[in-house]
Amino acid sequence: MADAIVMEKVRKTFGEKVAVAGMDLAIPQGALYGFIGPNGAGKTTSIRMIMSILFPDSGALEVLGKASAVESKDRIGYLPEERGVYKKMKVWDFLTHMGKLKGIDSQVLRQRIPDWLTRVKLPEVAGKKCEELSKGMQQKIQFIGSVIHEPDLIILDEPFSGLDPVNMRLLRELIAEEHNRGATVIFSTHVMQQAEQVCDHIVMIHNGEKMLDSTIEEIRASHEPTSIAFGLADRAFDPEQLAAVEGVASVAQIEGQHEAEIAQGFDGRDVMRQMMNAAPLDRVELRRPTLEDVFINIVQGESGDDASLRAQLRGGVATEDEGGES
Amino acid sequence: MKRVLQVARREFASTALTKGFLFGAIILPAIMAAAIPGIGWLAAKAEEDAPVVEGTIALIDNSGGGEQLTDRISFRLQAEDFAAIDPTNPLEAVGAVTGSESVIELDPLGADADDTEVREALRTQYTEDVNGEVLALAIISEHAITPDGGDYSGFELLHRRKLDDRVISKMRGSIRGAIKDIRFDRAEIDEKQLAILSSVNSDTQEVSETGETTESNPLFGILLPIAMMILLMISVMTGGQYLLTTTIEEKSSRIVEVLLSAVSPMELMFGKILGQMGVGLVLMAIYSGVGAGALLYFSSTTGLLTPQLFVSLAVFFVLAYIMIASLMAAIGAAVNDLREAQSLMTPVMMTFMIPYFLVFPISRAPNSTLSTVLSFIPPVNPFVMVIRMGTNSPPPLWQVLVSALIGAVGAYAFVWFAAKVFRVGLLMYGKPPNFKTLIRWVRMA
Numbered sequence: 001m002a003d004a005i006v007m008e009k010v011r012k013t014f015g016e017k018v019a020v021a022g023m024d025l026a027i028p029q030g031a032l033y034g035f036i037g038p039n040g041a042g043k044t045t046s047i048r049m050i051m052s053i054l055f056p057d058s059g060a061l062e063v064l065g066k067a068s069a070v071e072s073k074d075r076i077g078y079l080p081e082e083r084g085v086y087k088k089m090k091v092w093d094f095l096t097h098m099g100k101l102k103g104i105d106s107q108v109l110r111q112r113i114p115d116w117l118t119r120v121k122l123p124e125v126a127g128k129k130c131e132e133l134s135k136g137m138q139q140k141i142q143f144i145g146s147v148i149h150e151p152d153l154i155i156l157d158e159p160f161s162g163l164d165p166v167n168m169r170l171l172r173e174l175i176a177e178e179h180n181r182g183a184t185v186i187f188s189t190h191v192m193q194q195a196e197q198v199c200d201h202i203v204m205i206h207n208g209e210k211m212l213d214s215t216i217e218e219i220r221a222s223h224e225p226t227s228i229a230f231g232l233a234d235r236a237f238d239p240e241q242l243a244a245v246e247g248v249a250s251v252a253q254i255e256g257q258h259e260a261e262i263a264q265g266f267d268g269r270d271v272m273r274q275m276m277n278a279a280p281l282d283r284v285e286l287r288r289p290t291l292e293d294v295f296i297n298i299v300q301g302e303s304g305d306d307a308s309l310r311a312q313l314r315g316g317v318a319t320e321d322e323g324g325e326s
Numbered sequence: 327m328k329r330v331l332q333v334a335r336r337e338f339a340s341t342a343l344t345k346g347f348l349f350g351a352i353i354l355p356a357i358m359a360a361a362i363p364g365i366g367w368l369a370a371k372a373e374e375d376a377p378v379v380e381g382t383i384a385l386i387d388n389s390g391g392g393e394q395l396t397d398r399i400s401f402r403l404q405a406e407d408f409a410a411i412d413p414t415n416p417l418e419a420v421g422a423v424t425g426s427e428s429v430i431e432l433d434p435l436g437a438d439a440d441d442t443e444v445r446e447a448l449r450t451q452y453t454e455d456v457n458g459e460v461l462a463l464a465i466i467s468e469h470a471i472t473p474d475g476g477d478y479s480g481f482e483l484l485h486r487r488k489l490d491d492r493v494i495s496k497m498r499g500s501i502r503g504a505i506k507d508i509r510f511d512r513a514e515i516d517e518k519q520l521a522i523l524s525s526v527n528s529d530t531q532e533v534s535e536t537g538e539t540t541e542s543n544p545l546f547g548i549l550l551p552i553a554m555m556i557l558l559m560i561s562v563m564t565g566g567q568y569l570l571t572t573t574i575e576e577k578s579s580r581i582v583e584v585l586l587s588a589v590s591p592m593e594l595m596f597g598k599i600l601g602q603m604g605v606g607l608v609l610m611a612i613y614s615g616v617g618a619g620a621l622l623y624f625s626s627t628t629g630l631l632t633p634q635l636f637v638s639l640a641v642f643f644v645l646a647y648i649m650i651a652s653l654m655a656a657i658g659a660a661v662n663d664l665r666e667a668q669s670l671m672t673p674v675m676m677t678f679m680i681p682y683f684l685v686f687p688i689s690r691a692p693n694s695t696l697s698t699v700l701s702f703i704p705p706v707n708p709f710v711m712v713i714r715m716g717t718n719s720p721p722p723l724w725q726v727l728v729s730a731l732i733g734a735v736g737a738y739a740f741v742w743f744a745a746k747v748f749r750v751g752l753l754m755y756g757k758p759p760n761f762k763t764l765i766r767w768v769r770m771a
Contacts, residue, residue, distance in 0.1 A: 048753075051586070051587060053583065053586050053587075053753065054753075070590055073587070073588060073589075073590075076587070077587070078584075078587030079584075079587075080580075080583035080584060080586075080587065081583075082580040082582075082583050082753075083580055083581070083583065083584050084576075084579035084580035084581040084582075084584065085579070085581060085584075086340070086576075086579070086581060087575075087579060088340065089340065097332065097336050098584075098588065100332045101329050101332055101333070101585070101588035101589055102588050103328065103329075142584065145584065146584075146587065
């Protein structure tokens with residue numbers, strides 16, 4: 001199948017700052033891709049270039065077989081990171097406006113808008129002004145605005161930010177539905193967990209460079225479990241004693257959770273069994289590396305502050321709502 | 327094009343179909359027009375309630391007018407109807423009669439009297455509630471009544487502070503009238519006779535193309551160019567101002583990028599400019615319709631209001647509007663909020679104020695070199711042309727056409743500049759730009 005998006009050596013700088021440094025990327029049609037990376041990594045800039053909102057300094061781009069997204073705007077749905085609504089406009093009018101801009105006529109919209117409002121569980125807001133809605137509600141309206149024309153390519157920049165867990169799940173389901181309809185979906189996030197839950201393919205971006213470009217399975221497979229998480233049934237038991245178990249290199253407490261590092265050359269399952277015998281454990285689990293671990297591994301050395309990066313990648317409160325990416 | 331129209335439609339609806347616009351553009355002027363008689367009534371009421379001023383004028387008479395002069399002044403100070411006693415000077419009479427009620431007496435000090443005390447009193451007594459005190463010092467100079475050679479001199483009037491200007495005018499009018507009376511007497515001139523002789527009736531008529539005559543109305547000839555310029559200015563500025571506001575709103579509420587996913591920056595800008603042009607046109611149609619209607623109602627002088635005039639008004643509106651609107655769009659896109667827009671707006675506003683300052687020179691001499699040259703310089707040329715076309719010696723057709731052509735080229739250049747700034751500015755947040763940055767953006771885009 002043809003590629004929905006092709007980027008070749010795309011480079012973009014803002015003054016001194018290199019936002020995207022020679023990106024090569026091919027996203028096949030029908031794929032569900034996640035762009036991940038910390039704030040300021042270059043995700044939004046890449047997406048804006050795909051959308052022809054910004055233009056690369058050098059390199060070539062192809063979107064849905066055309067040289068520029070401008071030529072196929074009606075086939076693309078885009079939810080930018082910097083998103084807003086017309087505050088004084090009624091939800092119905094706003095969605096009609098967005099739909100008409102995408103070339104859908106009012107006849108069709110009269111049907112689709114109530115459909116979609118029901119799907120996002122906001123059937124009663126059509127007559128309300130946008131400013132009367134909560135931020136999360138507005139976000140769902142914006143999502144509708146970006147997919148109401150049933151686009152072939154959907155690009156969502158940080159679609160989950162600011163949503164509560166219930167709505168996050170709802171949005172995940174809607175994204176999956178759009179994907180099943182046949183649309184190519186790309187979304188960016190700085191929260192790795194979301195990417196892991198939704199995507200089948202991950203592109204990691206850091207300091208404007210592509211660090212990783214593979215499927216979730218490939219990533220998992222290429223990273224063997226390196227540690228065992230465990231919980232103590234008897235609180236009086238000193239976890240350090242487990243360091244004596246064969247195959248355990250060290251024991252540590254990482255963010256309130258006990259972890260035993262597997263020594264080189266040992267099989268994780270064997271070590272688990274040994275640990276069960278040696279101590280009163282109520283929980284023991286092979287820890288596969290999360291995307292977060294993989295990411296930290298990849299960028300380690302470049303970023304000195306491991307803890308703050310970790311916090312950011314988990315969508316820590318401090319960075320969640322800023323999203324100030326240039 | 328469909329997208330441009332959709333943007334324009336939203337822009338128009340969100341501006342013109344709001345209660346605020348209906349109120350500001352239509353209802354408010356209507357209320358104000360209705361309020362004018364009310365204001366007149368209030369002013370009259372205030373006049374009735376004005377406090378009575380009582381006091382004296384200290385008089386030093388160096389002219390030798392003696393009792394005749396003091397009698398005359400007192401008589402005039404007490405007179406109710408000035409026009410009756412002063413037929414040659416109706417204007418002065420009006421000024422004095424409309425004065426607030428006052429009881430003013432004369433206190434003759436004699437020739438060359440010592441006025442130190444009076445001056446001191448004038449210096450210290452000035453609050454409004456001091457009544458019965460000295461209000462002024464009048465010094466009649468030596469040759470006020472008897473000429474020195476062929477020339478007369480007059481008088482000096484020193485009054486205290488915070489005195490009602492109508493009282494001052496009454497005092498001045500009384501003294502002046504008294505002196506004049508005595509001069510007429512001594513020259514043996516009958517004042518009534520003089521008034522009759524001075525009055526010459528004139529009937530000025532304008533001859534139309536068909537040979538009919540209509541009463542000419544010089545005031546109308548002065549007002550029409552000004553009215554047309556103001557009409558153009560209001561419509562253009564209103565549309566431009568709204569465009570600036572909505573652009574800033576779209577940018578600051580971060581809706582711009584959502585829109586850019588559906589339309590190109592150019593489509594967005596043209597749509598917005600088009601939508602607000604509709605708003606400006608609606609305003610202009612309303613006001614010019616009301617204006618023309620009022621003219622038809624009150625006067626038969628509609629000869630100057632030709633269809634060509636309305637057509638050119640519309641053409642020059644479009645040109646002027648596009649120039650200012652593109653600047654407004656560029657500024658709106660460049661800044662983060664209205665406050666930041668002010669500094670960029672100042673030079674723009676100053677430029678567009680030029681016609682305001684020049685409306686009199688241009689309308690008095692519509693075919694002078696200044697007028698002609700300004701007719702060819704964008705962005706002020708549409709305004710200048712409209713002023714000139716409203717006068718009774720409109721410019722030749724070729725000048726109108728050339729001005730419109732230059733205006734069109736100017737509008738194109740403005741749009742070209744704005745398009746570049748608009749495109750770069752829309753997604754730029756942070757430090758507000760100055761004109762230097764804007765130029766850099768134009769080079770960048």
